Amino acid sequence: MFRSFAVRPSARGAWVSLVLAASGIWLAACSDEPVVPLIEEIEDTSGLAIDQELQLQLSLMGIDGRIEERFTAMLGREIDQALAETGRLLFFDPILSITQDNSCSGCHGPNVSFNDSKSISIGIQNNGVVGPGRDGPFNLRRAPTIINAAFYPNLMWDGRFAAESLDGFDNSQGFRLPQPEGYSLSDLDHLLMAQAFTPVTDKIEMAGFDFKGDNDAIRSEIASRVDQVSEYRTRFAESFPEVAAGGPVRYEHIARAIAEFEFTLIRADAPLDQYARGDTAAMTPPEKRGALLFFRDPAACFECHITLGYANQMFSDFESHAIGVPQIAPSETNAVFDGPGYDEDFGRERSTGDTGDRYKFRSTPLRNVAYQPTFMHNGAFVCLDNSIRHHLEMRESLESFSGEHLEYRLRAKRGPDEDMIQLAHELARIPRGRLTLDQFEDLVAFVEISLSDPDAHPDALRYLIPASVPSGLPVHDFDYDAPPRECR
Template sequence: MKRSKLIISLSLIALVTLMVGFDADDPTVINSKERLGEKLFFDPILSKDKSISCASCHKPEFAFADTSSVSIGVGGARGTRNSPSVTNLSGRPNLFWDGRAASLEDQALQPIINPVEMNLPIAEAIDRLQKDKEYAALFQKIFNAPPTQKNLLLAIASFERTLETANSPYDRYINGDDKAISENAKRGRLLFIGKANCNNCHSGEDFTADRFKGIGLFNGEDLKDQGRFDVTGNPEHKGHFKIPGLRNVGITAPYMHNGMFKTLKEVIQYYNNPDAVIKNGKNRDLSLNKPLGLSETEINDIEAFLLSLTDDRFQKSKP
């Protein structure tokens, strides 16, 4: 199984710390690459004008996702896509909506150097860290080396690998606690794997098949993001995006690569009848060619099931 006891223990340490406030400023408690990565994740030192950090777009209280449709970078620059959660990414073969990164280390680099995100050349980022006495000492202590691109990205990725969650009402339900979720959620689960056929794409312990799909959110007109095509150049991939995991999905609104849906119910309603929401969607998966025929009650039940996937720590921290 992907989640070892060690991973879960690290997750508990990291997330409990973050839920009560980031406290890794004391160098004496930063004794691992995970804790160093945690400090870097929250430090605006990695942005051009030192105004934003990784956590600005990956907010801990919202399962490390963004609450803005598209994320805002330095100087108020607007990105083109919604920042998804960085929980439960260990072992994922592709990262970002278009899958352009193959590892968390690759992923950690991109926001730093992206001109509409943190907008800091990596050489400048390393120079800053080398000149910062505290960071220079921490990297020397943990890596026995000065800050480099390799160990910077390894530290951030190591922290992100601790963000595994597996303590939701749903987890308790499948482990034998029949009262852990509501009757609505139980019915929603059966609809999810049955009539709605959601598990065709959202399968496995993190509810993602780790593939790319076109669901009709590209039409070449008002919806112009070509998704996976920009990486592969394959015309069949126009409008295809990475299937996200669904753990903690109840608190990671807005949804889709462009944040166009504000609620889970809107998402379910779209899948129920895509043509009623978006006309002329291109490269849409054949499974969405016919309406699902879900009633309002069934839509509510599926929503209840999806809400049961929220880890307890995020439930308690939610404003």
């Protein structure tokens, strides 16, 4: 079983092996020989050897440690700081929810590096807390971070918000959103601007069930509420001549401001990047060994968490795959779960309607992943190492998953495993537990430390929380004192 996996034809893999073989460093194992022991040999050689090897591997993967500094060039202009500041205030202001009790920051909190503070989002009817104590009806999935999202060619757990050009900065082929928006937001300059039109219309996230009217009506209502706040009017007048000339604040202005704030949330200068730029002391020996494991069989993480080309060094192929994540469903929810027991999430099938997309989720971009409180689309794991172990031993992970680490209301229902196992990606179905314990630790160290930009740590983001917001509505209570999880 292992063998067929190791020799799996893969254009990219073959190319990498070839180049490495040509440089005399690495011979791809096309036999029953396990690939991994080579890494042990690497350990025995001098530090210099592993650095040479890793530098070469990174250059093959297109990792040059300079993606962050390229941001403004990709945007084609400097960030508009005044507009970004307006966007920051809006991001934290419950005025954007018709129910006035939630904001973007309610689900994307700075205290959790702009991820969700829960395994599954809680939207409307929350208790104002962002942290483990957040309470209210659960939605369907957890909110991924918005840090670095400006680099993504598509958004959401199933990539259903997409730049057809495979480049969020390029609208020339249109931005595809689910209906009713469709392609209608394609004249905006960046995918994040289009995305910012949608959370406010989502009933369970921000809009609530009482307002009568379609998405456009919801957005007009919000824009007119914002227009009535004099500080927002002044701010928008400074950024947009049509508002200065007396015109109303429109939702497009709001969306542009929010996206501009998101542009300030680029945090892609991690130890790996410093290392790629030539500072060989930026990573520890375990991280370096872990990096080589990440980019090779049998761990083969790079097969889905890619860095080349349109991936913009974000560690995702931005495609959806089924990897059999344990299905959990809350006891109290305002979302409609899938399957006969209403305890499943069919993943990409929900937006494409194609049963072939069942259980598929977008490979998660991995930068700064260690700062998350939970992992996977439903936060089924609360420890990074378990989310990685799951990839290597899907069946075992499913069998041993007790859900005990989850809060009571998320332990009520557990969706079935068997169909999910059958439909899982070949790499998920083949156990890849061939890593030794030490190797596994190295792999975790790489993902945990080398990919973490210290500026994306919750403490480094605290300054972004406004003391008050222009609407005068209460800013959420961001819990910075939640006890760290006991993971290892």
